[in-house]
Amino acid sequence: MQLSLLLQKSILRRFQTIRDFSRKMTQEILCKEAEKIFAAAVNSVKPEELISNSVNFHSNTIEIQGKTFHVNNNVHIVGFGKAVLGMALALESMLKTHVISSMVSVPQGVRNQHITRSGMLQSSHIQIFEGASNNIPDSKSFLAATKIAELVTSLSEKDLLFILISGGxxxxxxxxxxxxxxxxxxxxxxxxxxxxxxxxxxNTIRKRLSVLKGGGLARLARPAQVVSLILSDIIGNPLDYIASGPTVRNTDNSSSPMLIIKRYNLLHEMPQAAIQLLQDIPEETKEKDFSHVNNFVIGNNEIALQAAASQAIDFHYAPIILTSAIKGSASQVGPKLVQMVNSSLQGNCKLTTEIAKEIEIGAESVGNLLETAKKFTNKGTDLCIVLGGETTVEVRGKGIGGRNQELALAATLEFNEIKCVQNVAILLLSAGTDGIDGPTDAAGAFAAPFILKAAKEVSLDAKLYLQNNDSYSFYKVLQNGQWLLKTGHTGTNVMDIIIILVKGTNGENLL
Known part of the structure; x- marks a missing residue:
């Protein structure tokens, strides 16, 4: 009898060891596949690729989206944003001696990233200004703006000015x-x-406070012909809001800026000079002649989502793109996504539809999700659910983090609240395509039930970290930060991407 009990315990320990190993392997596979799917999305919107696909140069002629421009050693290039150095390098390489001058304003550290990735920078004549640490304007980016303004003001009607614009x-x-x-x-x-x-x-506020935004840069460039190449980092690709619309006439209602200030109860905290400018109706808003300007969107979130879906197919997932317009509070969107996916796996159409409606995911997408979830249930097909957009964070605490890390942490907590489908492993990755999430060195973070379990084992209270807007600290402390995604500056920016992988486990529930 004694021997039998010992044998049973030995078998149970061995079974537990095998089960733990299987769980760990599944977790690692999900993480690696999510990272590779994200990398495929980012690579599809790399500036060099987009310029090559969008700009056709033959002898003295450039064609962009069906429109033709003539060049004759008369090209000037200016740019500002997280992706514009790569864009400028690609354009300079293509046009060669036709380029007379070029300068770009990019985030701190971008130059070194390009030196590491490409030899193009060594032979380039582009003047590079780095600044705006943590995405806040500073004296360095102010100098860059001043130099760009001086350059475009000096141009004549014989010049062709390329303005390169991206997020940031x-x-x-x-x-x-x-x-x-x-x-x-x-x-x-x-x-x-x-x-x-x-x-x-x-950006509605920025346009009214800036000399160059809200069409200001294009006005200074007249009479030169302007071609702006744009990587969109805003839902719906609104030209007048991307980088605050420096090449697009400001059509905002004159009362909009002050309504925003009042909406957030900031009237008495704002500098008086800002209030004065926001209340005035500037003369330039009445100007309607932008006939010298040609704006082209050459990259956006939809392109990245399609690439993510294609990579998911290579990993034998059934992909579904839910939306490129996810928005709202990160701490609320994360849990809603977990609830929505879980209810779809349970075949609960009504609940899935209700949750999706709360985060503004359309009926057609919900139908596709429910149909794809059936494939998982009936055929054992693994799922990859992809979303794009940009959430926000309301600062309540004093911690450090970004919207993607906050969304991931909130989603991780939700796994503890719901009744999960059996024999399923789920992992969520939320990350910024620019590689920088808030004032941190991470692009984003993973969310999964095993992450919360690991936190409990070392007495980390995830809820307290979330309440203090301290998602980065939570992930950094937990298991040496292995659930943070760190890519460094990617050289592009088309908002955020959320990847949710659902895999059958053929046995124990790994949720």
Whole structure:
């Protein structure tokens, strides 16, 4: 009898060891596949690739999306944003001696990233300005904006000006209108961002406070012909909001800026110079002649999502792109995504539809999700659910993190709250395509039930970290930060990507 008990315990220990090994292997596979799917998405919107696909150069002629431009040693290039150095290098390499001058304003550290990745920079004549640490305008990006303004103002009708624009461009092109100072403008942006203002709201304010935004740069460039090549980092690709629309006429309602300030109860915290400018109706908003400007969107979130879906197929997942317009509070969107996917796996159409409606995912996408979930249930087909967009963070605590890490941490907590489908492993990755999530060195983070279990084992209270907006610290402390995704500056920016992988386990529930 004694021997029998010992044998049973030995078998149970061995079974547990095998089960733990199987669980660990599944977790590692999910993480590696999610990383590779994300990398495929980012690579599809690398600036060099997009320029090559969008700009056709033959002798003295450039063709872009069906429109033709003639060049004759008359090209000037300016750019601002997280992706524009790669764009400028590709354009310079293509046009060669036709380029007379070029300068770009990029985030701190981008130059070194390009030196590491490419030899193109060594032979380039592009003047590079680095600044806007943590996506806040500073004296370095102010200098860049001043130099860019001086260059475009000097051009004539014989010149062809390429303006390269990508996400982060607003912070990298700060030239405040008088009497507003740079420090006062910094305060305005920090106050609004701290309240969770959307990018559209932030850029509505920026346009009215800046010399170059809201069409200002294009006005200074007249009479030169302007071609702007744009990587969109805003839902719906609205030209007048990407980098605050420096080449697009400002059509905002004159009362919009002050309504935003009042919405967030910031009237008495704003610098007086900012309030004065936001209340005035500037003369340039009445100007309608932008006939010298040609704007082309050459990259956006949809391109990245399609690439992610293609890579998922290579890993034998059934992919579904739910939306490229996810928005809302990161701490609320994360849990809703977990709930929605779980209810779809259970075949609960009504609940799935209700949850999807709360985070503004359309009926057609919900139908596709439910249909794809049936494949998982009936045929054992693994799923890859992909979303794009950009959430926001309302700052309540004093921690450090970004919207992707906050979304992931909130999603991880939700796994503890729901009744999960059996024999399923799920992992969520939320990350920024620019490689930088908030004021951190991470692009984003993973969410999964095993992450919460690991936190409990070392007495990390995930809920307290979330309440303090301290998602980065949580992930950094937990298992040496292995659930953070760190890519460094990617050289591009088309908002965020969320990847949810669902894999059958043929046995124990790994949720």
């Amino acid at each position: 461009g607003s912070a990298l092109l700060p030239l405040p209108k008088s009497p507003l100072t740079l420090e006062e403008k910094q305060k305005v942006i920090k106050l609004l961002a701290g309240k969770g203002a959307t990018i559209q709201e932030l």
